[in-house]
Amino acid sequence: MISKPIIDLLRSTYGLNWDGIHGASHWARVRVNGMMIAEDNGANQKVIELFAFFHDSMRENDNHDPRHGYRAAELVDSLTLEFLGINQREKFLLMTACRHHTDRLSETDDISVLTCWDSDALDLGRIGVMPSADRLHTRLARQEKFIQWCYEQS
Ligand SMILES: [Fe+2]
Structure with missing residues (x-):
């Protein structure tokens, strides 16, 4: 689970609407999707969970913001392994x-x-977009049934 200090950090850092389209409910959905895929393919759950909460945390708007992933990586880089609860490779x-x-x-x-x-x-x-299997990489994520299920949850 994501630690309280990390949630507190994100609450103070996130500049957009916490309940908006790139906010906490999206992060929670990404986490659930990721945990299900990880169960299928053995991906690193700690990395996925942290990604879910950090990847959009530095957005400056909900539309075109091509550098937000770079800023999220910089934020992660500024945090210690201990704070994140991961090792160097995972970071x-x-x-x-x-x-x-x-x-x-x-x-x-x-x-x-x-x-x-x-x-x-x-x-x-x-945002009303049906994910396309052509643009997905992992076995479970590419299955039409799973895509449909995720779409219905989002
Ligand atoms: Fe996202």
Whole structure:
């Protein structure tokens, strides 16, 4: 589970509406999607959970904000391993997942990073967009039934 100090940090850092389309309810959905995919593929649950809560935390608006993933990675970088509750390798994966979750400029084939990205994309229903299997990477996420289920939850 995400620790209270992390939630407190995000509450004080997040500059947009906590209940808005990129706020806490989206983060919670990304977490649920990610945990389900991780059960299927063994992706790192700590990385996914932290990604869910950090990836959109530095958004400056709810529309076009191409640098928000980079700022999220910088925020993660500024925090200690102890505070985050992860090791150096996990921090590297978390920063990669945050930095490139919108532009996908990393050539990574790491299953935990790809699971983070799929978990986020599967919540596109919050803006009325049905996720496309072509744009998803992991086995479970690409299944039409799962895509439909995530869409209905978002
Ligand atoms: Fe997101």
